Amino acid sequence: MQQLHTNQPPGITDYEDLAVLAGRVRRGERRALAKALSLLESTRVSDKPRQHTLLSMLAIPSAPTMRIGITGAAGAGKSTLIEALGLHVASNGHRVAVLATDPAAPSSGGSILGDKLRMTALANHPNAFIRPSSNRGRGDALDSHVRERIITCEAAGYNVVVVETVGAGQADTAIADAVDLVILATLPNAGDDIQALKRGVMEYADIVVVTKADLDRAAARRAVQQIRSGRALLRNRDVDWHVRVLATSSATGEGITELWLLCQEFFAEGRRPMIEARRRQQRMRWFDESLHSELIALLRQRASAHLDRIADAVAEGAILPPVAAATIVNHLETQ
Ligand SMILES: Nc1nc2c(ncn2[C@@H]2O[C@H](COP(=O)(O)OP(=O)(O)OP(=O)(O)O)[C@@H](O)[C@H]2O)c(=O)[nH]1
Ligand SMILES: [Mg+2]
Structure with a gap:
């Protein structure tokens, strides 16, 4: 069979360096994790053989992990929700990695910094690791290396990996290709959006969260009802999981414990085969x-x-x- 790469495989020294790096990642060293992610995020063709070697060293199945995607329109409150949920989860002894994808313009790192700043409390938690990345202005909802980044964080011992997508609406159904559980964040008064989303990410969402409930509780309750009845018209993605809808407020903490309980219910032992089937399909697509x-x-x-x-x-x-x-x-x- 002809070799598909133009590049030579990594030399011995390189291989040893990568093995040392992989070892440090596995021991949970943050700087090593950041370094590994930088190599894996590189788009230089000449980095490809090293990326593949490193990834193969890291992709050894570990204890079960939870891959959670949070999607929704711009400003729906995704980052704030991730911070509130992440703090709750990290305080319960889990190790949480957050991979945020930002629609940053290639020239400015502005929104990358923005997301990191919005998650200051979580960023400072010893059980959490936050990695913002730009999708380099391509307009995709997800960066193309998200799967590699998830695997790397898991190798470093993060058992909960949360991926935030840019608010690209229907286009970000791509998230369903990268995570086990999809959470859709939507504003209480986004009635029209909800209609528009019915075909699209709504079909992939496992949990729908009506955000910022503190702003207008009655509107939030109405939105929950409206989505529940709208959802009833749609087919469930899996027979094993019935889509849940709830209201949250990252400002008051309302609904955050319930959201985490729902996540745990989703990842319960009995649902392993469903999750494994999703991952299998994702591997084939990858x-x-x-x-x-x-x-x-x-x-x-x-x-x-x-x-x-x-x-x-x-x-x-x-x-x-x-x-x-x-x-x-x-x-x-x-x-
Ligand atoms: N009152 C209130 N404001 C909130 C809540 N959650 C988020 N916000 C505010 O809503 C704005 C947008 O929140 P983000 O978390 O940045 O929203 P996002 O969906 O991540 O936004 P993008 O990443 O830019 O698409 C911020 O000003 C938040 O402070 C909430 O529960 N209550
Ligand atoms: Mg955000």
Whole structure:
């Protein structure tokens, strides 16, 4: 089989360095964890072999972990909710890692800093680790390395990993591809949003949280009822889990204990097979995506000029897309 990488595998010294780094991550050293995450977040092609080596060293199954995603519109109160929930969970002896994805412009780190500042109390908790990252202005709801980042935090002993997505609405159903449990945060008066969300992330949400209940309790109660009846029209994602809706306030702490109880119920022993089935599906999708991007990279490397010519012809309508794709593969075979 032909090698798909253009780069050499890491040398012995590199391998030893990576093994030392992996050992330090496994012992829970924060600086090592940050360093490992930086390497894994790199988009440089030349870092790929080292990323794969490090990840393979870290991805040894550990005790069961809880992967929780929090999604919802911009300003819905996701970060504040994560801080309130995270503090509650960390104080109960769990180790919590927070991976926040921010819609930061490539040039400014402003919103990255913003999220970190919004979680000051959690950031200072000895049981918590917060890692903000930018999705580099691509507009995706999730950064492309989120799975690697989750695995790395778990290797460092964080048994609860919370991922915050940017408020991209329906587009961030991608979160369901990376975590076990999806929490949708929505504002009490977001009636229209709720309608719009019905098809989309609402179908993937396992728990819906009506945030900022302290601002208008009656509105929050109405929203909970409205979502419950709206949800009833939708199919449950799994027969094993009935979607829950509750109101919370990160300002007063209302509903936070209940939210954590629901999370624990979700991750109860009896629901392991459902979670394992989700992870299995996610691994297969990750494999598909990886294969796709490796093959495209190989094509670009082997037949870049040819690929560009054919792409132009496709754009002009001179050749049909499936015929063009087959032509490119044939061209590779005859090389
Ligand atoms: N009164 C009240 N205000 C809240 C509550 N939760 C969040 N807020 C405020 O709402 C604003 C937005 O909260 P964030 O937690 O930053 O919302 P977010 O969904 O993370 O926002 P983005 O990441 O920018 O999409 C902030 O000014 C918070 O202080 C709450 O429970 N009650
Ligand atoms: Mg936020």
